[in-house]
Amino acid sequence: MPFAGGFRPIYLHFLDRELSQSANFQITGALLEGVLKRLVLGSAASLYCGISLLWENTALGEGSRILLSQLVQSGTLQPVSYNATVDEFIRSRQRLYQHDAARYPLYFTDGVDRLRLITPIVYKPDDTTDYLEEYLGAWSATGGRSGASSDETLARRLTFSALGTRDVQALTYSYFSPFVRAKEENQPAEWAIRRKISLGYAGHYLQFGDGDIATGIPGLAFYDALLSRNFPMGDVALLGSWLDMVGLGYLLSAPWQTNEDEWDGLLQIRGEGSHGRLVRLFRVLIHAVTSVLAADSGKVTQFVVRNHARTMIDQLVVGSGAEHGWNRGGPVADRIHAAEMTAEAMIARLGRSHRLAQAVEQGRALYLNERTDVLIVTATLVESRAVFDAASADWNATPALHHVGDKSYWDLGQVAGARVRLVQTEMGSGGPSGSILTVTDAIAALNPGAVVMVGIAFGIDPEHQEIGDVLVARQLLAYDLQRVGTNGNRTSVVPRGDRVSPSPRLLDRCRAAAVTWHGCAVHFGLVVSGDKLVDNRAFRDALMKLAGGEVEGGEMEGSGLYAAAHRRKIDWILVKAICDWADGAKGFRKAERQETAARNAAQFLCHTLRQGGLTG
Structure with a gap:
């Protein structure tokens, strides 16, 4: 996977149905669009995920698929597949999901042709199912690990038994469900198995793309600390606050289609010129915040960083001239440039603080003199x-x-x-x-x-x-x-x-x-x-x-x-x-x-x- 402008690619783990179910999380079209807009506007990183996540997520409506298709066509989103062709991928899904066809009807109906609207563009040489079998096998073979809870110990034993009878079935939770539900007292082990499957699946894609995840998505906090590699640079909550304060909040609040021409224009200049500098200024800010917090407490948790960063952004914007939507009108490149100037003023004010001056200087050296x-x-x-x-x-x-x-x-x-x-x-x-x-x-x-x-x-x-x-x-x-x-x-x-x-x-x-x-x-x-x-x-x-x-x-x-x-x-x-x-x-x-x-x-x-x- 290429590093766009030095930014680590972002794996869209939140599109994974299995992962969502393991956290009682439900993606909606509005939430998906909100996350994607923050990542597109507030970062220069490439986005990627397995093609199956885009095809199989039944919570995605037509509007979501159109948006995802636009991102694919622009090269911003890169669907990944282990199979060389779409037909080969569909045949592999039919084989893997034969036991679970009710949950994956798209592979077993005449409507399969609509999947070709979003096709993979990146080839992944290693099969995720093979990786999961090895990953879960190693985890379950240890049985009752010292210090493990009784639920986890039971989950390992049930997983080990299920893998021992597996043929070619996909390693989703549906395959393990009959083994877990055989007894009512096994129910607590379900969540341990679900989360282990999701950690293995996401970990395989992160390893493949040398990627990171977007953090700060409501409902998925469990995975933030376990999968994030460069928190909080891809934190959508902080990105949203930042973009709002530099005058680009109207792009986040209005539906994509309302400002579709502007988004199309942004996709053409994303990561370059003023936009490239704008997203790096965000990194300067976060570097300064985390450096000072670490110096003060020696321990920086995600909760502390998010709240302190939001407070600092709120303080910086006072008197900076940034108002919601003040830079609307004109070519999108001009509005991005205006946002860059606002961000520069905010960082300059931050640098005049005796407490933060050194951290800001270090951040500038790392991210602006990139x-x-x-x-x-x-x-x-x-x-x-x-x-x-x-x-x-x-x-x-x-x-x-x-x-x-x-x-x-x-x-x-x-x-x-x-x-x-x-x-x-x-x-x-x-x-x-x-x-x-x-x-x-x-x-x-x-x-x-x-x-x-x-x-x-x-x-x-x-x-x-x-x-x-x-x-x-x-x-x-x-x-x-x-x-x-x-x-x-x-x-x-x-x-x-x-x-x-x-x-x-x-x-x-x-x-x-x-x-x-x-x-x-x-x-x-x-x-x-x-x-x-x-x-x-x-x-x-x-x-x-x-x-x-x-x-x-x-x-x-x-x-x-x-x-x-x-x-x-x-x-x-x-x-x-x-x-x-x-x-x-x-x-x-x-x-x-x-x-x-x-x-x-x-x-x-x-x-x-x-x-x-x-x-x-």
Whole structure:
């Protein structure tokens, strides 16, 4: 799923009938329209959901379907399907819902053709039903987990029994219902099963799209804390207050069709120009509020944030000139621009508060100066400090720390016109803080033009290389993915990982920089990457043989860098320097050698940045 303007896509979980029933929630046409208008007008994020949610929700009337269709046609809403064609999807639904046809009549009547009015445009390679079977199976197999309530324990046991008899049926609550309702005392377990199904289903789509949910929808508070990843940036209650105060409330209060031409005009400029800045100003406000609340109490709950933010917006609007509907009339672009000016005045007033000034400045740096030309990624403290020292010496950088979501980022200022930031990952590519997820989150937060992994690596040829020599990956081989088989009486190992090339633009910039570089030697070639900390000569030599012999060195985070950057179509390259030979002597003068290698890699990168050509 693409990140529109750096905004994480929003998964429309509230359209899921199963999820709604698990919370005693009922979507209506008016509520749907209200939520969608706030997300369209108050955010630049793409919206997405499974095509089945759009087709199967019987609470959606003709007006709702027309609105959803308009959003699909504009590219704002992206329906997702596991099946390659509509006909294939319909056949799969008929197979899955044969046992529950009464609840899904659209797949079993002649009216199925009307479904083609909204068709999927994004293909999802993994089947949600298969995922749910594994997800629920793992949950139910634990039985009576320590600390679990008796209702949850019963729900796990009933789910386990039901899965044991399943054939091809869809994993909605209807399938589990006969097992639960077999005894009257089983009724309390129903809600535990319903919610677990919904959490699994929504979680699968959030993982697929690397998305978030809209929070603040009345009746769905249970799921806000469990599924939201960037609260309260997509909170519809706060978005509504914000849009009302900047003079756009009339678009929220009137039916979509009343201002249909204006909405059509907005969809054409959404996320760009004044609208792009308007939605980022909202983020500046929320960043300031949450930062101050966290500093004051150390704990920020959704209830506290919503109420404090609303109070602050109410205070800001006094004397700002914003009145309901004051900017009506004229092209929609002009009205959005007027709302932007009102928002700017509100944020300026906020910034004059001694209590909030620093938080506003940080928010502006993160969300208004949103351009990040080069994102530097390190994996250790010695690497980060080496970059700070080199940037300070090269362009007098003063690292400024900012926080977005769960991650911290360092702003290193500008060099040769390029805005540079740094984020530190844990060692290796996997895990919750490894390079894959760190770089993925950083791309979502900062929308960089290029990502560079810089730091330390192992070399393989002390006769032709020296400690501190810089390695620039002309190719990268992820070695962990392998096929281990048998060839006669011998074990046969065949690499299955990608052998990939970095961005031609970044490789060109590094080659050009090497011409005027007067430091250590710079080697361009193949670098192997995997999660193993290699310090064994035999294993190292086996890796070299597996890769084909022409290898300059190896490290641990590059494969994660490539995976995240490639998926988001972001330029990437790896620049590291040799700190050891992975031969069992890694501990020899370890600190000294790592500092030398990190310093050389950082200095070569800064020299490359100084040559320019990395803006935009």
